[in-house]
Amino acid sequence: MRILHTSDLHLGRQFNGLPLEEDHAAILDQILAALITRDVDVLILAGDVFDRAAPPASAVRQFNGFLGRVAAETRAAVVMIAGNHDSGDRIEAMAAFADGRRALVRGALSPAEPPLILPDPEGPVAFSALPFAYDYAARECFPEADIQTPEDVLAAQMAAARASVPAGARWVVVAHAFVAGAQGSDSERPLVRAGGVETVSPRVFDGAHYVALGHLHRPQTAGAAHIRYSGAPLAFSFEEAGAEKSLCLVTLEANGQAAVELLPLRPLRSxxxxxxxxxxxxxxxxxxxxxxxxxxxxxxxxxxxxxxxxxxxxxxxxxxxxxxxAGALRPGAARAAALSDPAQVVAEFLQFLRDEPATAEEQRLIAGGLQALRQGGDNA
CATH class of the missing domain: 3.30.160 (Double Stranded RNA Binding Domain)
Structure with a gap:
């Protein structure tokens, strides 16, 4: 089975105040082209479809148009979850318009976490779509579980999903989380309040043959080769300057092994x-x-x-x-400098600012100024 995995579209987002609608359109066209040319069976959208819980109408129209083209021009089933930027209710509402035999759209938690089971010549494949949820919502859905952290939330979702997967089926899990050991960037919103534990252990996904993750914008694996972030298809900050963006084309073999090919994306603007x-x-x-x-x-x-x-x-x-x-001078360095010769501190600071050492005349003026300060202090 061939699976195309992407995430973190963040439709409706801007780049430093500049609109990205045309940039998103170019990326959506490339996703559609990959679905067609690579004869993909399943498209996975692992959360943060939109950038805000209440996205602009133009972003909603853009995404609805994309889904319509996927249905009309490809044979791919769709598995989609809400991320921390999305409104879970908005994503869940889309399920009412989806063909339940060929789509799994999840924005809200479910105590059963029912999978989408798709036939395949090499045996059925079960897809569990685990939407992002905060601990308070998970405690309501799973009252018997002790839920305090993001890992507790996912553990409860995984336990419910695991119980619903048919014996012998290959199992693909879709989630939106920060897995321990993965690398974040400055363009991601934290998943917990300040001071909370944000990461989850990759062990929480035990039993899955492939884990399609969203949230982190860098393409990378997380703890194991089959646990993978597709990364965002667009760069959203200057920290990502020069970063290569891609889609994950996953071939799920009969034995459950997942072979991943990265399909490069060509942004409209770098x-x-x-x-x-x-x-x-x-x-x-x-x-x-x-x-x-x-x-x-x-x-x-x-x-x-x-x-x-x-x-x-x-x-x-x-x-x-x-x-x-000048902004790179750290407090620790400043404290150390305060213990050295004040005239040397000032001279080094001048060099730091302009990449040129203080001249002899400047050093004389610095020394004279410091002497005047000392004398003034003594006379106070």
Missing amino acids: VRVLTGLHADLVQSPPSEDFTRVILTDPAPVIDAMKRLRAVFPHACELTYAREAR
Whole structure:
């Protein structure tokens, strides 16, 4: 059986205030093309379909249009869950319009966690779709379980799902979680309140032949080769500049082994960071990419962003390298510096700001200024 796994579309999201609707349209077209050209049996959407619980109408129309094309132009079944950005009720409502024989759409918890069982020449495959839920909702659904953490929530869901899987069936689990050992990024919203334990052990998924995860935006495995994040199909922060985005094409063998092929995605606009002198950068080839510019000019440039946007219309951040260097001075380093010679501290700070050592004249002025401060303190 061939499964296409993706997640974290975040429809309706913006990039630093710039709309992403066209970028999402390009990605949805590529997902549809992969379903057709690779003759995929099942499409998995592992949560965070939308960026907000109340997404803009344009995002809802865009997604509904995509699902309509999947139904009309492909033979793929659909397995979809709500993530922490989604409204579980909104996702659950979509189930009423889905063919229950070919789709499993889950936004709300169920004490039974019933699977979608699909026939296959090599034996049936059971899909358990476990929507994201907070601990208070899980305690209502599973009153007999002691639920305090995200791992407790998933453990209760997995126990219910495991009991519903037919004997001998291969088992695919879809979940939205932060599995211990995986790497997050700055574009993800925490799953718990500040101070809480966010991660879950990969052992919670014991028994599953493939675990299709959402939430983390980097494609990666989590604790085992068959427990995998597809990653978000678009970059949502400059931390992801240069990151390769992909879809997971999973071939589930007769023995339950999952072979994964990453299908590269081609974003309409990439995310990149440019560093250099303003005069050099405005002579660069034009680019539509989302761009952060770090200027190395020693002094502020008049109308810097306006002139940069003539070349990079989607430039959305501008900083100066000297400001970044100044911000890099950590409290620990500052405390250590306070114990050394004050004149040396000031001279080193000047060099830190401008990449040039203090001149002899500057050192003389620093020493004189410090001496005047000392004398003033003594006379106070």
